Amino acid sequence: MKMQREVFIAGVGETVFGKHNVDYDVLGRQAAFQALQASNIDRPDVVQTAYVGNGLNGMGAAQRVFRDLGMCGKLAIIRVESACSAGAMAVYSAIKDVTTGVADISIGVGCENHTMHRATGTAFAMGMDDVEGMQGAVMTGKYAMRANRYMHETGATIEDLAMITVKNRKHATNNPHAWFKGDISVEAIVNSRMIAYPLTLQQCCGISDGAGAVIVCSKEMVKKLGIEKPVKVAGAVVQSGPYHNRPRDITGDDITESSAQQLYEESGIGPEEVDIVELHDAFTIAELLYYECLGMCKKGDGLKYLRDGQSTYGGQCVFSPRGGMLSYGHPIGASGAAQIAANVKQLRGECEGYQVDPIPKVALSHVTGGGLGGTEHAACTMHMLTKAW
Amino acid sequence: MSDSKGSDKSKKNKKKKEKEPDITFFHPELLEIPEDGSPAYLKGYKCKKCGQLDFPKLTPCPSCWGTDFEMVKLSRKGKLYSVTDIYIGQPGMKTPYMFGYIDLPENLRIFAQMEGEIGSFKCDEEVELTTGTIRTNMDGLPVTSYKFTKPSV
Ligand SMILES: [Zn+2]
Secondary structure: OOOOOOOEEEEEEEOOOEOOOOOHHHHHHHHHHHHHHHOOOOOOOOOOEEEEEOOOOOOOHHHHHHHHHOOOOOOEEEEEOEOEOHHHHHHHHHHHHHHHOOOOEEEEEEEEOOOOOOOOOOOOEOOOOOHHHHOOOEHHHHHHHHHHHHHHHHOOOHHHHHHHHHHHHHHOOOOOOOOOOOOOOHHHHHOOOEEEOOEEHHHEOOOOEEEEEEEEEOHHHHHHHOOOOOEEEEEEEEEEOOOOOOOOOOOOOHHHHHHHHHHHHHHOOOHHHOOEEEOOOOEHHHHHHHHHHOOOOOOOOHHHHHHOOOOOOOOOOEEOOOOHHHHHOOOOOOHHHHHHHHHHHHHOOOOOOOOOOOOOOEEEEEEEEOOOOOOOOOEEEEEEEEEOO | OOOOOOOOHHHHHOOOOOOOOOOOEEOOOOEEOOOOOOOOEEEEEEEOOOOOEEOOOOOOOOOOOOOOEEEEEOOOEEEEEEEEEEOOOOOOOOOOEEEEEEEEOOOEEEEEEEEOOOOOOOOOOEEEEEEEEEEEOOOOOEEEEEEEEOOOO
C-alpha cells in the first residue's frame, strides 16, 4: 500500500505452537496480551481499532478474542479472512488504519485452533462447487505438482527437497514457540509417510494451533508509549491471485513475484538488502521456488542457493530463522501474524538460543492464502520491516 | 452479541424437506458423453463478442463481459504438464488417486484425475480424455466425470 505516514510496530506476541486444548480465542488473547504488555499498554482503552485473522473457527470469532481484555465495547473489532494469509492480512489492516490516520494505534491478531475442530489424517481441500475440488484437489497435491515439475525441469531430487526441512528444523532447535524441531535426517524425511508424491509427511507443515499479535502505531504514539526499540513498517502489500485456466509455469509463482516487486518498489529496499525472511514454507518445494520468486537468486538457481548455504546462518539471507511453518505447523489464520511477531523479535535481538547473528536490520515476511480453482493462491500478503532505533 | 446455539430447538418439529438426490454426473456443462457411442468430449465456451475460449465456462466473459457463448468441442488429446499421486486425499475419497494438469492445443489447462497405474505418469507425456468414476457422492453413489489416461492408440 502507499504509505500516507510512517507506521511502527510497538510490540508483538506469539503463543507456543502445537496441539492446544484451549480454543482459538484463548490463544489469540494470550498473544494479544503479550503484545499489549510489550507495548507498555496497561489498560483496555488505548488501542483504537482491532483486526483478527481467523479461518475456520466460526462466527463472531474476532470479538471473543478481546472479551476478557475488557476491550469489547471500546473499539471496532473486525475479522479478516483469506485462508492461510488471514493473520498477515489482519496486521496489514491495522497498518492501513494507522498510515491513513483512521487510528493512531491498532492491533492485528492471527489465531486458529485446528485440532479441536477437525479430524487429522485428511488434507485441506477446496469447496465442492469448484471443478478442481470436485476432481479431488487438495493443497498438498497442488504443491506436489509444482515439485514434480520442478524436479522434471531441474533434475532436483526428493533428497534435495528434504534439505529444506532439515534446515528449518535446525533453525528452530532452541525456539520455545516451535513444535517440530531439532535434528532430523534426510533419510527420515524421505522415508516418512507419503502424502502426495514427492511430498512426504516430514515435508509438509503440521496441522497445529497457535496465535500471533502485532501492535502498530504512529511515530507520536511510539514516543508516548516509550517504546525503546520501534520497528518500522517499510512496506506492506496485499494482492489477490490472478485466475488461470491456461498453460503457465508453476515452478514460478505469479502472485509472489508481483507482490515482491511491489514491496521492493514501495519500501525502496531490494532483495539484496534483506537479512531474514519468513515465508510460506507450508511444503518444502515452496521455499525452494520462492528463493527465485523473491529475487534472492536467478530463476533456476534456487537449488544452488540452498546447497551453497545461502539461506541459512552465514549465507546471504537466513530463511525461516524461527523454523518456518515446517517447524511451527500452520494454523492458517495465525501463521501470518506469528511470522511478523518472530521477525520483530529477531530485529530486536530477543531470540535467545535462535537469534540470527549478526542481529538483522531488515526482515521480510511472505504468506499466501487459498487455492481457488484456477488460482495458485487467492491472496498474498507481504511485509518489510526495518530496525528504527 | 447473542449466542445462537440452541435457539432453534423449537423449529425442530417443522416437516423435513424431501432430500434431493446428489449428482452422479459432473457436469453437463463441462462434459458430453454422446448417446450414439462416439467419443466423449470436454466443452469449451467461446465468447461471441471477443472470441476468448474458456474451460470451465466463465460468466460473464472476464475479458469483455460478454454474455453470449458458443460451445466448442475441445481436443481429446493433450500433454501432461505435471502430475501427482495422492495418498492423503479429500475426506471420504479412496486413496491413492492421481491428478494432473493437462495442456490442450487450445491453450487451455485442464485439472483432472488420471486413470491408470499409480506412479506410471510422467511430465510431458501425451494423454487422452476418458470418463470414469472420480468420487462417491453424498448418497454413496459413484460420480462419473472426465479423466485423462494413456492414449489408446
Ligand atoms: Zn469476451
